[in-house]
Amino acid sequence: MVDMNLEVNIIPVSDVDRSKQFYADLGWRFDEDAAPADGVRIVQFTPPGSGCSVTFGQGITAARTGSLQGALIVSDIEEAHNELVARGVEASDVWHGAPFPAEVRLKGPDPERTSYGSFFSFADPDGNTWMVQEVTTRLPGRI
Structure with a gap:
């Protein structure tokens, strides 16, 4: 079977900047803050020692905030x-x-x-x- 690496989890948030500050305060590595299109913002952090990152932002998930x-x-x-x-x-x-x-x-x-x-x-x-x-x-x- 082909390896399948879990590398990103998407987190639904209501305030991107507040979440960015929270995950930075955890000491997680900041990877990216990009706006590749109108109404889309992608922020990514990686916990220390982890091969999996978290992504949150605007226009990237329909999941309920806090779910x-x-x-x-x-x-x-x-x-x-x-x-x-x-x-x-x-x-x-x-x-x-x-x-x-x-x-x-x-x-x-x-x-x-x-x-x-x-x-x-x-x-x-x-x-x-x-x-x-x-x-x-x-x-x-x-x-």
């Missing part, structure tokens, strides 16, 4: 949480156990720091939600 539910993988959940909070992000507390539904979440990181077992979440100004998950050892077949 994105994305996931980020980190090697240290507490370090990532502390870094985002220090950058002014309103993040949930760290939890472990199942990520869904919220009622089954257990407080704090996984006591054994099991890979795929600890999480927190945050949202951008439009309510697009990012779940952050700790992965220290990949399952077989995963990069």
Whole structure:
């Protein structure tokens, strides 16, 4: 089978400049801000260490603002949480156990720091939600 690399996720936003500032404040790499046609603006950022970028702007998606539910993988959940909070992000507390539904979440990181077992979440100004998950050892077949 031909490799299929996920390289861009499109985020629906209501205020392009506000979103641009938010993702810059996260410390994500700014890649582009282009207006290739009337009524079209494309802004792209890439999270540190990621092969996948996010794109938002004007005239690029009909998705409802705030409808994105994305996931980020980190090697240290507490370090990532502390870094985002220090950058002014309103993040949930760290939890472990199942990520869904919220009622089954257990407080704090996984006591054994099991890979795929600890999480927190945050949202951008439009309510697009990012779940952050700790992965220290990949399952077989995963990069």
